[in-house]
Amino acid sequence: MSVVLSEIPVVTAATGLSPVLPGGHLPWLTGLRQAALAAFQQQGLPHRRTEAFKYSFAALGVVGKLDFVPALIAGDATLEALPAALPAFDGHKVVLLNGSYAPHLSDRAALPAGVEVQPLASLLARQPERLEGLLGSLVQYDEQPFAALASGLVDDGVVVLLEAGTVIDRPLHIVSITLTPGDAPVMAQPRLLIKAGAGSTATILESHVALGETETLSLPVAEILVEPNARLTHVKVRNDTARALHVASRTVKVLAGGIYQAFALSLGGAVARDDIAVELAGEQAEAHLNGAYAARDYQHMDTTIHMDHAVPNGRSSQVYKGVLADHGRGVFQGKVTVRKGAQHTDGQQLHKALLLSESAEVDVKPELKIYADDVTCSHGAACGELDDEALFYLRARGLDEATARDLLIEGFLDDVVEQVENDAIRTVLAGLVRAWLDARQEVA
Amino acid sequence: MVATESTIQTVKDIERYKYGFETDIESDRAPKGLSEDIVRFISAKKEEPEWMLEWRLKAYRHWLTMEEPQWASLHYPPIDYQDSYYYAAPKRREDGPKSLDEVDPELLATYEKLGIPLKEQEALAGVAVDAVFDSVSVATTYKKKLNDLGVIFCSISEAIREHPELVQKYLGSVVPQADNFFSCLNSAVFTDGSFVYIPKGLRCPMELSTYFRINEKNTGQFERTLIIADEGAYVSYLEGCTAPQRDENQLHAAVVELVTLDDAEIKYSTVQNWYPGDENGKGGIYNFVTKRAACRGRNSKVMWTQVETGSAITWKYPSCILQGDGSVGEFYSVAITNNRQQADTGTKMIHLGKNTRSKIISKGISAGRSEQTYRGQVRIAAKASGARNFTQCDSLLIGDQCGAHTVPYIESRNPSARTEHEATASRISDDQLFYCMQRGLSAEEAVGLIVNGFCKEVLQTLPMEFAVEAQKLVNISLEGSVG
Numbered sequence: 001m002s003v004v005l006s007e008i009p010v011v012t013a014a015t016g017l018s019p020v021l022p023g024g025h026l027p028w029l030t031g032l033r034q035a036a037l038a039a040f041q042q043q044g045l046p047h048r049r050t051e052a053f054k055y056s057f058a059a060l061g062v063v064g065k066l067d068f069v070p071a072l073i074a075g076d077a078t079l080e081a082l083p084a085a086l087p088a089f090d091g092h093k094v095v096l097l098n099g100s101y102a103p104h105l106s107d108r109a110a111l112p113a114g115v116e117v118q119p120l121a122s123l124l125a126r127q128p129e130r131l132e133g134l135l136g137s138l139v140q141y142d143e144q145p146f147a148a149l150a151s152g153l154v155d156d157g158v159v160v161l162l163e164a165g166t167v168i169d170r171p172l173h174i175v176s177i178t179l180t181p182g183d184a185p186v187m188a189q190p191r192l193l194i195k196a197g198a199g200s201t202a203t204i205l206e207s208h209v210a211l212g213e214t215e216t217l218s219l220p221v222a223e224i225l226v227e228p229n230a231r232l233t234h235v236k237v238r239n240d241t242a243r244a245l246h247v248a249s250r251t252v253k254v255l256a257g258g259i260y261q262a263f264a265l266s267l268g269g270a271v272a273r274d275d276i277a278v279e280l281a282g283e284q285a286e287a288h289l290n291g292a293y294a295a296r297d298y299q300h301m302d303t304t305i306h307m308d309h310a311v312p313n314g315r316s317s318q319v320y321k322g323v324l325a326d327h328g329r330g331v332f333q334g335k336v337t338v339r340k341g342a343q344h345t346d347g348q349q350l351h352k353a354l355l356l357s358e359s360a361e362v363d364v365k366p367e368l369k370i371y372a373d374d375v376t377c378s379h380g381a382a383c384g385e386l387d388d389e390a391l392f393y394l395r396a397r398g399l400d401e402a403t404a405r406d407l408l409i410e411g412f413l414d415d416v417v418e419q420v421e422n423d424a425i426r427t428v429l430a431g432l433v434r435a436w437l438d439a440r441q442e443v444a
Numbered sequence: 445m446v447a448t449e450s451t452i453q454t455v456k457d458i459e460r461y462k463y464g465f466e467t468d469i470e471s472d473r474a475p476k477g478l479s480e481d482i483v484r485f486i487s488a489k490k491e492e493p494e495w496m497l498e499w500r501l502k503a504y505r506h507w508l509t510m511e512e513p514q515w516a517s518l519h520y521p522p523i524d525y526q527d528s529y530y531y532a533a534p535k536r537r538e539d540g541p542k543s544l545d546e547v548d549p550e551l552l553a554t555y556e557k558l559g560i561p562l563k564e565q566e567a568l569a570g571v572a573v574d575a576v577f578d579s580v581s582v583a584t585t586y587k588k589k590l591n592d593l594g595v596i597f598c599s600i601s602e603a604i605r606e607h608p609e610l611v612q613k614y615l616g617s618v619v620p621q622a623d624n625f626f627s628c629l630n631s632a633v634f635t636d637g638s639f640v641y642i643p644k645g646l647r648c649p650m651e652l653s654t655y656f657r658i659n660e661k662n663t664g665q666f667e668r669t670l671i672i673a674d675e676g677a678y679v680s681y682l683e684g685c686t687a688p689q690r691d692e693n694q695l696h697a698a699v700v701e702l703v704t705l706d707d708a709e710i711k712y713s714t715v716q717n718w719y720p721g722d723e724n725g726k727g728g729i730y731n732f733v734t735k736r737a738a739c740r741g742r743n744s745k746v747m748w749t750q751v752e753t754g755s756a757i758t759w760k761y762p763s764c765i766l767q768g769d770g771s772v773g774e775f776y777s778v779a780i781t782n783n784r785q786q787a788d789t790g791t792k793m794i795h796l797g798k799n800t801r802s803k804i805i806s807k808g809i810s811a812g813r814s815e816q817t818y819r820g821q822v823r824i825a826a827k828a829s830g831a832r833n834f835t836q837c838d839s840l841l842i843g844d845q846c847g848a849h850t851v852p853y854i855e856s857r858n859p860s861a862r863t864e865h866e867a868t869a870s871r872i873s874d875d876q877l878f879y880c881m882q883r884g885l886s887a888e889e890a891v892g893l894i895v896n897g898f899c900k901e902v903l904q905t906l907p908m909e910f911a912v913e914a915q916k917l918v919n920i921s922l923e924g925s926v927g
Contacts, residue, residue: 051515055855343844355859358826366867368850373841373871381854384862 021072021155023124032136037152039141052143052304055331055363059271059300063245068187068217070153071098077181079105085209085239086175087428092117092168095175099188099218100156105175114166115202120191121156131159135193138223138251144275147249150189150219157191160204162230164197171203171235171422178210178218178244185215192222196230196258203233203422210244210269222250226258228282234262235425239432240269242297249275256282263420264291265429266301267436273302280307280314290420291320292413294436295328295360302331307349309342312372318349321416323409324360325440334379335367342372349379354386354412356405406437474531480504483632486531490601490635493608503621503631510625516788517817517849520730520757528695530633530666586650596641597652600668603639610641614672618701618738618765626697626759627734634668634699642677642708651907653682667698673708675741680711682910696755697732706741706768711749713906714762715914718754723812723924725784728756735762736792739771739800746772749905751914752779752787753921761819763792766800766828773802776902778914780895780921781814781846790820790852795828795861804835807899809918810846811925817849824861831861839869840898842891842925892919 023029045064046053053060071077077098082105094117095105101119108117123131141148158174176190196202210216226232238246246269254260266272278287293301307316322330336347353362366379386408394404413433420426474485483504487497512523590597596607604611621631642648673679683700696718702710712735721728731754737746748762764773775791793802802822810816818837839848850867872894880890896903896915903911903918 341844353856355856355861357859360859361855361857363856364852364854364865366850366852366865368839368848368867368869370839370841370849370869371847373844373846375841376868376870378866378868379850380867381852381865382863383854383856385859 021153022121023128026124026128026132028132029124029128029135033152033154036136036141036148040145040148040152043141043143043145043148045145050143052333054365055333056271056273056300056302059329060245060247060273062215062271063217066185066215068215069184071100071186071188072153072155074098074184074186075181077179077186079177079179081105082175083177083209083211085211085241086177086207087237087239087432089171089173089205089424089428091170091173091205091424093173093175094119094158095177096157096190097177098179098186099176099190101158112166112169114163114200115168116159116161117172118159118161119156120154120159120193123159131193134195134225135223138225138253139221139249140251140277144249146219146247147221147275150191150221150249153189154191154221155189157193160192160194162196162200162202164227165199166197166202167200168202171205171425173205173207175207176209176218176220178208178216180212180214180216183214185217187217187219189219189221192220194222194224194232196224196226196232198227199229200227201231203425204235205425206234206236208236208238208240208246210240210246212241213243215243215245217245217247220246220248222248224250224252224260226252226254226260228255229257231259232261233421234260235420235422235429236262236264237429237432238265238269238272239267240272242268242270244269246272248273250277252276252278252287254278254280254282254285254287257284258282258286260287262287262289263416263429264289264303265417265432266291266293266303267432269299271300273304275304277306278308278316280309280316281311283311283313286315288316289318290416292322292416292433293320293330294323294325294413294433295330296325296440298327300329300331303333304331305334307334307336307347309336309338309345309347312341312343312345314342315346316348319416319419320351321413322351322353322362323356323413324353324362325356327357327359329360330362331364332362333365333367335369336377336379337369338372338375338377340371343374345372345375345377347375347377351381352412353383354409355383356385356409402441406441410434410437474529476529477526478528478530478633482530486633486635489531490604492601492604495608495612496604499616499621500632503628504633506622507625507628507632510622510628512625516759516819517815518757518759518786518788520786523695523730525629531635589649593646593649594643595646595648596639598639600634600637600639600670603670607639607641610672611639611670614670614701614703616701618703618736619699619734624734626732627699630666630668630697630699630734634666636666637668637670637698639669640671640679640681642673642679644674645676647677648679651680651682665696669698669700671701671710671712672703673705673710673744675705676707678709680907681713682907683712683714684716694728695730695732698734700733700735700762702737702746704737704739704741704744704746704771707743708741709745709747710737711747712737712762713910714750714752715910715917716750716752716754716758717917720754720783720785721756723783725756728785729754730757731755731759732757733760735760736765737763737773738765739768739773741768741771743770744768744772745774747774747776747905748791749776749902750778751903751906751917752777752789753917755787756785758785758787758789760789761791763794764802765794765796766802767796769797770799771797772800775802775804775806776905777806778809778899778902778918779807779816780809780918781811781816782921782925783812783814785814786816787814788817788819790818792821793823793833795822795824795831795833797828799830800828801832803833804837805901806837807902808837808839808848809842809895809898809922810839810848811842811922813845815847815849817851818867819851821853822855822863822865824856824858824863826857828858829860831858833861833863835863835865837867838898839867840895841869841871842922888923891922891925895919895922
């Protein structure tokens with residue numbers, strides 16, 4: 001196992017580096033970084049025997065082969081305006097460039113009262129006590145070496161604090177751009193911390209985009225706390241360039257009566273992995289995770305979910321759909337745990353994949369772990385190609401083969417995209433799906 | 445009063461020990477532990493040819509380099525492989541009980557519930573039967589008939605001596621020696637098992653069963669079974685029986701290999717009811733089984749059916765490698781765990797040939813404090829155009845202290861292949877129970893009825909007589925889990 005990454009000076013010397021990083025004078029933060037780095041060093045990069053990366057360790061092997069330079073050392077990237085690859089979206093905006101807050105691209109002026117959106121680094125400098133016990137409190141490093149590495153270097157990101165009862169009028173757009181300032185492959189670790197206070201309601205759109213022709217490694221780590229009766233809608237869109245690697249970790253805790261509703265659209269990039277862990281920690285809590293992904297060329301997309309029902313009366317659902325073209329490979333691992341005593345749990349999961357080429361591959365591992373009897377849990381998984389009869393139906397009505405196929409693929413994905421409630425965001429997502437199909441047509 | 449009861453219990457326990465199933469440790473048993481010498485000893489005892497010994501030694505040497513797998517969700521104390529006997533000569537008849545009167549009444553009560561005929565009860569309990577018991581002669585009659593048809597049905601040791609060319613060609617060709625830790629151990633020390641060869645075009649007229657051989661030898665701790673169905677042949681093979689079986693060996697590691705050539709079909713049915721340990725999880729058999737079928741020929745078919753109710757630990761994944769175009773693999777399973785039992789079982793369907801089809805129906809019932817896992821894999825290789833898989837895994841939980849888990853792996857590399865997977869977990873609804881009980885059934889009878897309905901899809905694939913017994917077995921296994 002070659003872990004070149006751990007030999008990068010900044011990783012091995014990270015403890016010495018800690019004072020230089022934002023909040024380096026804070027013992028609790030230094031302790032957190034050290035613990036995370038120790039967890040990373042102990043696990044190393046995923047290998048053949050790492051069960052959680054069974055289908056993705058090989059694709060992620062490139063991480064160990066290239067000398068990724070942390071953005072902190074690589075130098076400042078500059079960007080005048082938001083790139084076109086990013087969904088044009090009218091809303092409150094915070095932009096991170098290689099994980100660091102970019103004020104000139106952000107727009108936080110019109111945020112309503114009770115909503116605080118702060119760059120992590122500046123909050124650490126001014127009021128670190130507000131983050132103590134919150135930052136790093138949710139993420140677990142077991143089987144998440146990348147989240148451990150990112151946490152060991154945590155420097156900047158976005159902190160969203162919603163006071164009890166607040167309602168955000170328009171969605172908040174959090175943008176993370178990865179871009180190499182020089183020639184060396186760059187690594188960034190944008191951090192996201194959301195605390196939705198009791199009874200608050202908000203919609204957040206999280207966009208990730210990598211630019212340029214050099215390899216980039218983005219390691220976003222998100223920690224989200226949904227307090228009692230809060231309702232948080234969280235849409236993530238990733239639309240990367242061909243050389244981008246994206247390994248994201250998200251940990252969500254939903255308290256009594258809270259609702260966490262998430263959607264993810266994954267497009268482009270070389271390798272993408274999304275680890276999402278949700279704990280339904282209070283009764284009547286709900287979590288709904290939906291998503292769509294489309295891979296072509298040699299793209300590799302992995303979604304790994306752990307839905308943990310810790311207490312009774314929780315409800316969860318997952319619907320993921322994937323389209324695999326060319327040599328594209330999709331991975332979906334979804335685990336639903338019902339802990340002892342978590343009676344009256346309702347947990348559902350569905351994954352469907354469409355294989356469009358002889359060389360495409362999909363690997364699915366849905367998992368149920370149940371320790372309570374009075375529950376309703378199920379999962380379903382299906383893979384196959386486009387339905388011949390549906391294709392025939394459309395062709396018989398005068399559509400040419402390519403258009404008919406596209407229409408069916410679009411319909412397949414739109415089925416989940418339509419679950420997104422916010423009209424503006426749904427329109428953006430549908431547009432991206434359409435653009436993906438059009439781009440594919442051009443190649444063909 | 446309490447003291448009197450405990451005395452009675454002690455006496456009973458002594459009796460049980462006396463008339464139980466312990467064999468005296470005599471000279472016909474190899475010393476404890478495992479070494480090359482023991483492997484040589486076993487091979488010599490079995491009067492095996494040199495190539496067989498070499499084969500065993502190769503497996504043993506490789507086994508030394510292997511590590512026991514830890515991935516299954518099973519918890520058991522570490523097994524000391526040097527603390528077991530690897531060879532014991534068959535029990536002598538005079539060691540067994542002289543008549544049913546000497547047999548543990550609890551065991552007899554169970555036989556009664558299963559509706560097992562008296563003669564068979566004697567055989568199962570290990571009663572030293574003489575001319576009275578005619579199953580020996582029945583078996584002999586059967587054997588002659590099979591012989592005339594060209595069917596080879598004998599113990600694996602006999603096959604090694606009599607049909608070396610077939611054994612050499614097929615042994616280890618489906619489950620290679622180094623396949624896994626337990627199969628490798630088995631390859632080194634197996635002492636018994638069955639060998640079946642069905643010649644071309646023959647539809648074996650009767651169901652073959654280890655049962656026929658029960659009086660010849662004790663089924664060993666490390667069984668090795670090899671079944672070959674030549675072109676166009678068909679055989680239905682039954683393993684085990686519904687009656688609870690006692691065995692002083694705690695560790696079992698069997699290997700079963702099936703081979704089907706063009707248009708051949710093997711139907712392999714298992715009912716496993718080894719001693720599960722007491723309600724506190726003390727004792728009980730550890731059952732680590734490797735079962736695999738190679739559907740080598742075009743349009744060949746293998747159907748695994750299993751009813752797993754016994755053993756403290758079950759580790760078993762009967763699988764099909766669908767190599768031949770158009771071959772079919774089916775897996776039907778009912779697993780019931782109660783008290784402290786743990787089962788990690790499932791199947792693998794590896795689609796290599798075109799238009800191969802597989803179907804998996806798994807029904808798991810957990811009660812008491814037991815833990816059960818369905819672990820399965822469906823793999824569609826790039827060349828398996830038109831492959832088709834359907835999987836359904838249902839778990840039923842009885843009580844809030846048990847666990848039911850489902851861990852399927854689905855890997856698809858061919859766009860024209862279709863895979864479907866469904867899994868559910870639920871409990872018996874109060875409505876169903878109420879409905880049954882309102883019609884006069886006791887809670888236990890109602891649960892039995894509902895569970896039998898839940899398993900029906902699997903049970904009906906069993907041969908008829910077996911199915912009837914299995915249904916009763918389902919009820920018995922769940923005794924004490926409700927009310």
